[in-house]
Amino acid sequence: MIYFKNVSKIYPPDVVAVKDVHLKIEPGEMVSIVGQSGAGKTTLVKLLIAEERPSKGRIQIGDWDITNIKVSEIPILRRQIGVIFQDFKLLPKKTIFENVAFALEVCGAPDSRIKKIVPQILEIVGLEKKMHRYPDEISGGEQQRVVIARSLVHAPKIVIADEPSGNLDAINTDEIVSIFKKINELGTTVLLVTHNREMVNALRRRVVTIDRGSVSNDQAEGNFIRQ
Ligand SMILES: Nc1ncnc2c1ncn2[C@@H]1O[C@H](COP(=O)(O)OP(=O)(O)OP(=O)(O)O)[C@@H](O)[C@H]1O
Numbered sequence: 608m609i610y611f612k613n614v615s616k617i618y619p620p621d622v623v624a625v626k627d628v629h630l631k632i633e634p635g636e637m638v639s640i641v642g643q644s645g646a647g648k649t650t651l652v653k654l655l656i657a658e659e660r661p662s663k664g665r666i667q668i669g670d671w672d673i674t675n676i677k678v679s680e681i682p683i684l685r686r687q688i689g690v691i692f693q694d695f696k697l698l699p700k701k702t703i704f705e706n707v708a709f710a711l712e713v714c715g716a717p718d719s720r721i722k723k724i725v726p727q728i729l730e731i732v733g734l735e736k737k738m739h740r741y742p743d744e745i746s747g748g749e750q751q752r753v754v755i756a757r758s759l760v761h762a763p764k765i766v767i768a769d770e771p772s773g774n775l776d777a778i779n780t781d782e783i784v785s786i787f788k789k790i791n792e793l794g795t796t797v798l799l800v801t802h803n804r805e806m807v808n809a810l811r812r813r814v815v816t817i818d819r820g821s822v823s824n825d826q827a828e829g830n831f832i833r834q
């Protein structure tokens with residue numbers, strides 16, 4: 608369970624980015640987080656991965672209170688959460704296989720394990736046949752799928768995508784939606800931060816709307832609501 612308990616975040620000196628957020632997300636849920644630009648969505652993501660600290664309130668993942676998490680424990684937290692940020696970057700001189708493998712190599716995974724896991728993960732996103740290509744030899748949507756694959760290498764309990772469909776067109780939106788559904792069906796909690804109304808409506812899952820730092824709407828199987 609992800610639990611934000613009356614969380615506020617004030618960036619110095621006085622920017623109130625998140626205000627009194629009270630939010631519970633059960634294991635295995637798939638939730639869209641929507642809201643206008645500047646509403647505080649990315650700040651919520653950063654609080655969850657301890658890239659920022661709350662100014663007030665508590666944050667828990669399961670029984671683990673990460674409000675005052677020690678710096679030495681942050682890597683343990685990050686391995687449990689796969690994050691896909693909007694400004695994704697692939698390493699241009701590495702193949703698709705190598706880009707995904709890299710996330711395992713830096714953690715000291717043995718070659719045999721890498722050779723086994725990477726093709727399995729690339730199959731989830733439908734790119735196993737293109738794994739020896741370089742990023743500039745695949746489409747923008749396929750590059751996005753590589754980034755999703757990369758977030759899965761540690762078999763995280765939670766996957767968070769911050770604006771996963773960026774400027775991509777509707778065809779890619781459908782593909783990305785079906786990939787996240789697949790990841791969710793494997794038992795992973797999925798949080799999708801997005802402006803994409805089509806994607807939210809296609810998911811037919813819970814929608815949490817953030818408005819000026821606070822939860823203004825929380826609907827099971829909801830639709831995108833304009834503020
Ligand atoms: N490091 C920072 N220092 C100061 N203010 C910040 C910082 N990061 C974000 N903010 C401010 O906090 C508020 C929330 O920003 P945040 O990035 O969480 O919004 P968002 O909902 O993700 O927006 P978008 O949809 O544009 O990505 C904004 O007013 C933003 O300007």
Ligand SMILES: [Mg+2]
Nearest residue numbers: 648649650769
């Ligand atoms: Mg953002």
